[in-house]
Amino acid sequence: MTKPTLAFIGAGTLGTALAEACMVAGYRVLSIHSHRFEDAARLANALPQAEAVSNPNEVTNADLTFLTVPDDVIATVCESIAWPASSSVVHCSGALSLDVLNSAAQTGAATGSLHPLQTFAPGAEHAARLSDITYALEASGNELHDTLEELVETLGGRPQWIASADKPLYHASAAMASNYLVALLGDASRLWESFGFSRDSGLQSLLPLVRGTIDNLQxxxxxDALTGPIARGDVDTVRIHLDALTTSQPDIVASYAAMGKQTVMLGLEKGTLSEDAARTMCELLDAAVNPEGKS
Ligand SMILES: NC(=O)c1ccc[n+]([C@@H]2O[C@H](COP(=O)([O-])OP(=O)(O)OC[C@H]3O[C@@H](n4cnc5c(N)ncnc54)[C@H](OP(=O)(O)O)[C@@H]3O)[C@@H](O)[C@H]2O)c1
Incomplete structure (x- = not known):
């Protein structure tokens, strides 16, 4: 299949990584538009043959345009452009359906979405992180379906077709696995401040443990990847944790208890936690959050 020519609207974190990865994979990026012209120019300078354009309507000479703008403005940006029927317009949100591209569909353009299941924080080099990952895809027609599948495979990724109706849960799963992990480690690292270390030194000490845990999961x-006091049924250790948290960091008790109850379920599934110990653990965890036992 001939590779389509590409354009990007939004020269931010993902737009930059995706445009650079597509260029390395042999795709030609023709034009880039962004909120600030200097961002489009910076990205265009890194891509041979690409041109920064100040008017978003100038991107429509490409076969396929990625809208790599924040989710909240995808529909508005799409509506601001007179799409030729020959265009393909693709957004990169994990949560939104193709409805946000209705204005392009109404002119006969093909619409799709391509969401790399990966995290890209601003200010780092990310193009390499686009291979060996899952991509959630949607397409309004067969031709764009095949084009997106080939693009993902060329980037070294794994295409996964996810229906619009399933995307909220798909994206909730991604947010829990990535964003909540950061929040969880924020709390775990903050506990180190209670015994005289900085949050950052706590994080550095915890990171090898996190990597070991991820290796176990993989x-x-x-x-079976679950280890620790809940899986072992060490009720007294959990009691000691809760007493110390309640005294030193009471704002962390609720998340410790909520995750503790999920851990009890996994401990039961693993078979190393008895029903009796599980019940006692759940009572302890509930009592820590609701000491007066109010319903
Ligand atoms: N970052 C990730 O980890 C990640 C992962 C998967 C998917 N995504 C998806 O990728 C998309 C972009 O996210 P991002 O993280 O790359 O966001 P980002 O870093 O904020 O980049 C968005 C870019 O779009 C520009 N922009 C904003 N409004 C615009 C408009 N009306 N017209 C033209 N350009 C505009 C921004 O310019 P200014 O900064 O000047 O406003 C910025 O350059 C989102 O749909 C997001 O869900 C992101």
Whole structure:
């Protein structure tokens, strides 16, 4: 299949990474538009043959345009452009359906979405992170379906077709796995401040443990990757944790208890936690959040 020519609207974190990765994979990026012209110019300078354009309507000479703008403005940006029927317009949101591209569909353009299941924080080099990952895809027609699948495979990714109706749960899963992990480690690292270390030194000490845990998950999966006091049924250790948290960091008790109850379920599934110990753990965890037992 001939590779389509590409354009990007939004020269931010993902737009920059995706445009650079597509260029390395042999795709030709013709034009880039962004909120600030200097961002489009910076990205265009890194891509041979690409041109920064100040008017978004100038991107429509490309076969396929990626709208790599924040989710909240995808529909508005799409509406601001007179799409030829020969265009393909693709957004990169994990949560939104193709409805946000209705204005392009109404002119006969093909519409799609391509969401790399990966995290890209601003200010780092990310093009390499686009290979060996899952991409959630949607397309309004067969031709764009095949084009997106080939693009993902050329980038070294794994295409996964996810229906619009399933995208909220798909994206909630991604947010829990990535954003909540950061929040969880924020709390875990903050505990180090209670015994005289900085949050950052706590994080540096915890990161090898996190990597070991991820290796266990990759190696043996659920539920065997679970270790620790809840899986072992060490009720007294959990009691000691809760007493210390309640005294030193009471604002962390609720998340410790909520995740503790999820951990009890995995411990039961693993078979190393008895029903009796599980019940006692759940009572302890509930009592820590709701000491007066109010319903
Ligand atoms: N970052 C990730 O980890 C990640 C992962 C997967 C998917 N995504 C998806 O990728 C898309 C972009 O996210 P991002 O993280 O790359 O955001 P970002 O870093 O904020 O980049 C968005 C870019 O779009 C520009 N922009 C904003 N409004 C615009 C408009 N009306 N016209 C033209 N350009 C405009 C911004 O310019 P200014 O900064 O000057 O406003 C910025 O350059 C979103 O749909 C997001 O869900 C992101």
């Amino acid at each position: 190696g043996v999966g659920f539920p």
